[in-house]
Amino acid sequence: MNVAAAPKFTAADAARIAGELYGLPLAAEPLPSERDQNFLLRDGTGPRFVLKIANRDEALEVLDVQNKMLAHLAAIDTGLSFPRLVAARSGLEITPIAGDDDAAYFVRLFTWVDGVPMATVQPHSAALLRSLGASLARLDRALAGFEHTAAHRTLYWDLRHASLAYRHLDLLPEARRRMLRPFIDSWAALEWDRLPATVIYNDANDYNVLVDPVGSRVVSFLDLGDVVHSAVVCDLAIAIAYAMLDKADPIAAAADVLSGYHQVRPLSEAEADALYTLAAARLCASVCNAAHQARQAPGNDYLNISNRPAWQLLETLASYPADWTREVFRRVCGYSAEARSSASLVQTRRRMLGPSLSLSYGEPLHIIRGWRQHLYDAGGRRYLDCVNNVAHVGHAHPRVNEAIARQMAFLNTNTRYLHERLAEYIESLTATLPPPLSVVYLVCSGSEANELALRLARAHTGRDRVFVLDAAYHGNTSALVDLSPYKFNGKGGRGKPDHVEIMPLPDVYRGPYRGPDAGSRYAAHVADAAERTGGPAAFFAESASGCGGQIFFPRGYLAEAFAAIRAAGGVCVADEVQTGFGRAGSHFWMFQTQRVVPDIVTMGKPIANGHPMGAVVTTREIADSFANGMEYFNTFGGNPVSCAAGLAVLDVIRDEGLQENARTTGDYLLVGLRDLATRHAVIGDVRGCGLFVGVELVRDRATREPAAAEASQLVDRMKDLGVLLSTDGPLHNVIKIKPPLVFDRSDADVLLAGMENAL
Numbered sequence: 001m002n003v004a005a006a007p008k009f010t011a012a013d014a015a016r017i018a019g020e021l022y023g024l025p026l027a028a029e030p031l032p033s034e035r036d037q038n039f040l041l042r043d044g045t046g047p048r049f050v051l052k053i054a055n056r057d058e059a060l061e062v063l064d065v066q067n068k069m070l071a072h073l074a075a076i077d078t079g080l081s082f083p084r085l086v087a088a089r090s091g092l093e094i095t096p097i098a099g100d101d102d103a104a105y106f107v108r109l110f111t112w113v114d115g116v117p118m119a120t121v122q123p124h125s126a127a128l129l130r131s132l133g134a135s136l137a138r139l140d141r142a143l144a145g146f147e148h149t150a151a152h153r154t155l156y157w158d159l160r161h162a163s164l165a166y167r168h169l170d171l172l173p174e175a176r177r178r179m180l181r182p183f184i185d186s187w188a189a190l191e192w193d194r195l196p197a198t199v200i201y202n203d204a205n206d207y208n209v210l211v212d213p214v215g216s217r218v219v220s221f222l223d224l225g226d227v228v229h230s231a232v233v234c235d236l237a238i239a240i241a242y243a244m245l246d247k248a249d250p251i252a253a254a255a256d257v258l259s260g261y262h263q264v265r266p267l268s269e270a271e272a273d274a275l276y277t278l279a280a281a282r283l284c285a286s287v288c289n290a291a292h293q294a295r296q297a298p299g300n301d302y303l304n305i306s307n308r309p310a311w312q313l314l315e316t317l318a319s320y321p322a323d324w325t326r327e328v329f330r331r332v333c334g335y336s337a338e339a340r341s342s343a344s345l346v347q348t349r350r351r352m353l354g355p356s357l358s359l360s361y362g363e364p365l366h367i368i369r370g371w372r373q374h375l376y377d378a379g380g381r382r383y384l385d386c387v388n389n390v391a392h393v394g395h396a397h398p399r400v401n402e403a404i405a406r407q408m409a410f411l412n413t414n415t416r417y418l419h420e421r422l423a424e425y426i427e428s429l430t431a432t433l434p435p436p437l438s439v440v441y442l443v444c445s446g447s448e449a450n451e452l453a454l455r456l457a458r459a460h461t462g463r464d465r466v467f468v469l470d471a472a473y474h475g476n477t478s479a480l481v482d483l484s485p486y487k488f489n490g491k492g493g494r495g496k497p498d499h500v501e502i503m504p505l506p507d508v509y510r511g512p513y514r515g516p517d518a519g520s521r522y523a524a525h526v527a528d529a530a531e532r533t534g535g536p537a538a539f540f541a542e543s544a545s546g547c548g549g550q551i552f553f554p555r556g557y558l559a560e561a562f563a564a565i566r567a568a569g570g571v572c573v574a575d576e577v578q579t580g581f582g583r584a585g586s587h588f589w590m591f592q593t594q595r596v597v598p599d600i601v602t603m604g605k606p607i608a609n610g611h612p613m614g615a616v617v618t619t620r621e622i623a624d625s626f627a628n629g630m631e632y633f634n635t636f637g638g639n640p641v642s643c644a645a646g647l648a649v650l651d652v653i654r655d656e657g658l659q660e661n662a663r664t665t666g667d668y669l670l671v672g673l674r675d676l677a678t679r680h681a682v683i684g685d686v687r688g689c690g691l692f693v694g695v696e697l698v699r700d701r702a703t704r705e706p707a708a709a710e711a712s713q714l715v716d717r718m719k720d721l722g723v724l725l726s727t728d729g730p731l732h733n734v735i736k737i738k739p740p741l742v743f744d745r746s747d748a749d750v751l752l753a754g755m756e757n758a759l
């Protein structure tokens with residue numbers, strides 16, 4: 001439709017026309033329109049009529065479709081109010097008038113419908129979005145019985161003909177064309193003959209949707225200018241495209257509209273599957289069209305009204321996994337084979353899963369997809385994952401997935417045969433470690449790694465005793481619960497076993513030593529205990545304490561503690577299950593930040609990005625002591641699939657520069673958090689190394705009274721804002737931040753803005 005052929009009458013002209021043709025001597029004021037002219041006519045009581053002057057290029061029969069359609073709708077109870085056509089004094093429903101250009105323009109008069117455009121109502125409640133869907137479904141049902149030959153036309157805005165808009169793709173910059181390509185490819189693959197078609201309204205954009213003054217329900221749909229015979233589901237797709245604009249959770253908003261619609265006019269499976277593609281196609285068509293029209297009519301602001309939000313939305317949608325959005329829509333329509341309600345999942349867990357396991361959050365999350373640093377739930381919400389230190393290189397990383405799938409399809413067996421993957425993996429892993437750490441054992445979890453480390457140390461020293469740090473957690477086996485004050489001193493714990501000595505956690509914020517000599521003073525406790533007990537088999541320590549509340553040790557602590565242990569004949573074990581593989585940023589291993597080399601390093605969590613794997617690396621000497629004839633066999637440990645996964649993780653860390661990202665993004669985040677602390681007294685301490693960060697909350701900065709309830713409230717509130725965090729530390733007052741290493745500055749900004757808001 002030619003925008004240049006839009007009529008150019010003045011308000012005074014409109015008032016004159018209203019008087020002459022309709023005998024209505026009323027004042028006229030212009031309403032926005034892209035290609036026609038609409039004037040509001042008011043009298044003393046308020047708005048009464050809309051005078052519509054059609055585009056010069058508009059065919060009479062198209063206006064006739066609209067008029068007949070309104071007449072059709074007036075006879076059906078849709079629960080909506082539509083404008084009624086008012087005939088001129090001449091009896092004509094459509095009257096031609098001459099413009100300044102001597103061309104004929106068609107004039108019609110409609111009654112005014114009260115309401116406010118949905119676009120002007122903020123925020124859109126879930127109820128309003130469902131009302132939009134339900135109202136549109138009632139309209140579509142009512143239109144099912146309507147026919148008109150003129151509706152069978154090739155219309156630019158018919159999504160079936162979206163290629164007419166995509167012709168203008170060339171006007172867009174290359175990066176934006178590339179972004180739109182997958183949406184357009186998906187549109188091109190649609191099977192239109194599987195989508196039922198009738199005459200549809202085809203323009204439920206948020207300026208055309210009228211809602212009641214409090215914004216609780218839809219009362220009407222305006223402007224039948226785009227009416228066309230097309231796939232019915234396009235009506236919903238267009239409504240959804242606009243409903244998603246400017247939403248923090250566009251897919252959740254879309255799911256609300258869809259659920260309202262589906263209850264009134266259930267979608268077929270083919271329609272449900274096509275819906276997301278069609279909604280995105282509408283946005284793509286809009287931005288292509290805007291580019292084209294901006295070139296034709298540079299001064300027309302109306303053209304750009306929805307352009308910027310549309311680009312923002314397309315960028316967001318482009319960052320989503322498309323399979324997730326389709327799955328959310330399938331779930332709403334009941335077409336997902338695997339979907340079960342959260343309530344039923346909770347029930348099943350309660351009935352059949354061992355009860356010693358908690359769920360995060362009072363209202364548990366039902367996550368169905370992970371992608372990079374985000375998690376996606378069943379209801380259409382996306383969360384920034386600031387907690388998961390297992391999905392190290394990002395959730396569902398394609399290179400890791402591919403490596404696992406390819407190897408699994410080819411061969412998976414145990415380590416008693418030769419295999420390239422195993423050799424490659426242990427070569428690559430040991431290359432990240434300083435000498436003499438050169439002998440590898442592959443296992444299936446962090447617990448198995450620590451369990452084996454314990455056996456190695458005991459075999460090497462012939463002793464039983466173990467030193468651990470206060471508040472530590474090292475794993476879930478019987479022997480490791482005994483090494484974990486976090487467990488044996490926590491709920492259900494049986495207290496410290498005799499063979500275990502607890503060293504004070506070298507915490508310079510809350511512990512007894514906080515000055516420049518804190519490292520030596522904490523280490524002196526290790527030396528004293530070694531002397532008192534005759535020395536342990538092993539000193540187990542994370543290189544920065546995770547369960548202890550993101551505690552970073554004072555300078556020199558591990559060096560002096562290790563020296564004391566070794567002098568007493570013990571072995572130093574660095575538990576790098578949480579802290580390893582580049583998370584520290586400045587170094588690949590957190591122990592390197594303390595300038596020490598342990599005798600045994602244990603690894604888990606991030607090692608294979610979620611594939612169950614762990615590793616122990618030690619010295620030749622210790623390994624030889626353990627080789628006393630008893631074999632160490634681990635059925636799954638070191639299988640080719642695990643090795644392929646582990647290799648892919650090491651490759652991705654290197655190729656994507658993730659250690660460097662941990663350093664720069666971690667530094668950026670720390671600056672932002674310290675800035676937050678200047679405004680929020682509840683933040684007692686901010687500490688971190690790379691993307692291993694803690695924020696300790698206190699009620700009083702002087703007494704450092706822990707603010708545990710506040711910490712848990714903050715975590716809950718952040719979830720509502722779409723950011724996942726957790727609390728930790730013996731006093732439960734430390735916010736833990738340890739996201740996948742693909743977490744970037746814009747994610748840090750989201751986290752910081754959320755915390756500012758929540759605090």
Ligand code: PMP
Pocket residue numbers: 445446447448450473474475476542546575577578604605
């Ligand atoms: N060590 C540390 C420091 C850990 O955080 C954990 C797990 N939270 C483990 C060991 C045990 O690892 P897994 O759960 O894989 O057995």
